[in-house]
Amino acid sequence: MNRISKPPEIRKQEILDEAKKQFLKNGYEGTSMTNIAAAIHVTEGLCYKYFKSKQELFQSVIDKYVEEAYEKFVAVVSDKSMSLEERINLNFKIIKNIETPNGINKYFHNEKNEALHLQIIYKIMNRLSEPFQKIIEEEAKKGTIHIDSSKDVAHFIMFGALGVLLCDDKEDKEERIKKYVFKMLGYSG
Known part of the structure; x- marks a missing residue:
């Protein structure tokens, strides 16, 4: 087998992409650095050059997923052409319909992966707090909250x-959350 030299950022992305496929197909326990390396025709040592362990590689896949989700949310939260109410409503639609390539969200949000699901949601919510804080500050300056x-x-x-969202099984929880949010903010539209 001839080795093909590629720039480090491209090679690292190939490893990430293949890892995502392997984790989806085989789960965490059923995936190994050896399988990932073989699938993209590199040595296992090359995978370890970019990721110290399978756990670090898995965490990188999670972080990429969180970043993709975050980008969708922050694009809406930061859109000043919409009212606060419109931005909040649109973000609820995004939450319901968020999709990433290869169905990775289905893996992360599977009941068997509840701890992972909570970790991802925590990271997304924590990241969203800062841009949401800026929106709140802008709305406060305008006097709408x-x-x-x-x-x-x-x-x-x-x-x-x-x-x-996580603990309530009632169907109207989205509307109730919005009502609580607007009431807490003293939102006057």
Whole structure:
């Protein structure tokens, strides 16, 4: 087999892409660095050059997923052409329909992977708190909302909504969360 030299960023991405496929197909336990290396025709040592362990590689796959989800949310949250209400409504639609290539969200959100699911949601919510805080500050300056601490309120909203989403089985939880959010913000449209 002839070796093909590729730039490091391309090679690293190939390893990540193949790892994602392997984790989806075989699960964490059924995937090995050897399988990943063989599938992309590189040595196992090359995989370890970029990722110290299978756990680190798996974490990188998770982080990439979180970043993809975050980018979709932050694009909406940052769109100043929409009202706060429109941005919140659209983000709920994104939450319901978020998809990433190769169905990785189905793996991460599978009941068997509950701990992983919680880790991902925590990372997404934590990342979203900062841009949401900026939106709250902008709305407060416009006088459409009335709050004391934008940082506290942003975190409280993100993680409070998460609690309702994860623990409540009632069908109207999305509407109730929105009602709580607008009431907490003193939103006057």
